[in-house]
Amino acid sequence: MLQFLPAPVLGAISFMLYLINTILWATPIVVFGLVKALLPITPVQKGLSKILHFFAGSWVTCNSGILALTRKVNWQVTGIDNPMLKTNDWFLVISNHQSWTDILVLQHVLNRKIPFLKFFLKQELIKVPVLGLAWWALDFPFMKRYSKSYLAKHPEMKGKDKETTKKACEKFRHMPISVMNFVEGTRFTPAKKQRQNSPYQNLLKPKSGGISFVLDALGDQIQNIVDVTVHYSTKNNSFWDFCCGRIPTIKVDVKVIQRPADLVGDYETDKAYRTQFQGWLNSIWQAKDQQLSQLQK
Numbered sequence: 001m002l003q004f005l006p007a008p009v010l011g012a013i014s015f016m017l018y019l020i021n022t023i024l025w026a027t028p029i030v031v032f033g034l035v036k037a038l039l040p041i042t043p044v045q046k047g048l049s050k051i052l053h054f055f056a057g058s059w060v061t062c063n064s065g066i067l068a069l070t071r072k073v074n075w076q077v078t079g080i081d082n083p084m085l086k087t088n089d090w091f092l093v094i095s096n097h098q099s100w101t102d103i104l105v106l107q108h109v110l111n112r113k114i115p116f117l118k119f120f121l122k123q124e125l126i127k128v129p130v131l132g133l134a135w136w137a138l139d140f141p142f143m144k145r146y147s148k149s150y151l152a153k154h155p156e157m158k159g160k161d162k163e164t165t166k167k168a169c170e171k172f173r174h175m176p177i178s179v180m181n182f183v184e185g186t187r188f189t190p191a192k193k194q195r196q197n198s199p200y201q202n203l204l205k206p207k208s209g210g211i212s213f214v215l216d217a218l219g220d221q222i223q224n225i226v227d228v229t230v231h232y233s234t235k236n237n238s239f240w241d242f243c244c245g246r247i248p249t250i251k252v253d254v255k256v257i258q259r260p261a262d263l264v265g266d267y268e269t270d271k272a273y274r275t276q277f278q279g280w281l282n283s284i285w286q287a288k289d290q291q292l293s294q295l296q297k
Contacts, residue, residue, distance in 0.1 A: 002071070010070060089176055092178075100239040101247070169217035181211050185207045209267055232250055
């Protein structure tokens, strides 16, 4: 335990350890990813995907080891022993989003409980040094979002996000995977909440289009949805605060929701289905908001 060190020193050591660990595991991930791209033979690609997922899981395990070495966190995790969580099935994972710390927390809690988490990322993130190539090698979907004003000027781009989602999900059909989506679309801040006029106290409005595309693309392969609620004991919960050991308690609640039979449809063209889907997600978000208010007390 290095918790006795001054916060800035602890933060610098933690950050360097995470960086070194990332480079150590990202290197073989990128190398094997390039080999996989050069050998478009299905059996070979399946075998290489298993190796890549092993590397990725080991990367997360080592991050958890760094966490245990550098700080003492009071983890309060509920629902993680649910027997429906397994590594040989497909899952859609949704969660509230507050900072980059969320990613480490979700990976730490769900690692080896369900298949490796794959996030839908903004296209610009492929340019992030080291990580961008590692995410590409692990088949993370890179999405290009278009504003309503842009689509009004370029109607030919409408539906491209759905097309990209379906193309990405085709790769996920051949082996169990967990598709992770922060449905708020961005990190929560009081200012963003005010701009959105969000009806929730602790959350932004959920965006349902992305996860509806995933459920549509993967069909019956996703039978269960993992709903995760993350709460930090401090308002300052940035990745730097996390590295410095300034977040003493992290509460994580994991719920498994069976996918309703009628939760697959054409989100873009079927207005009745779209309204139904939004209502379903809003009910989950309302319950999450109430839970976060209770956790704050």
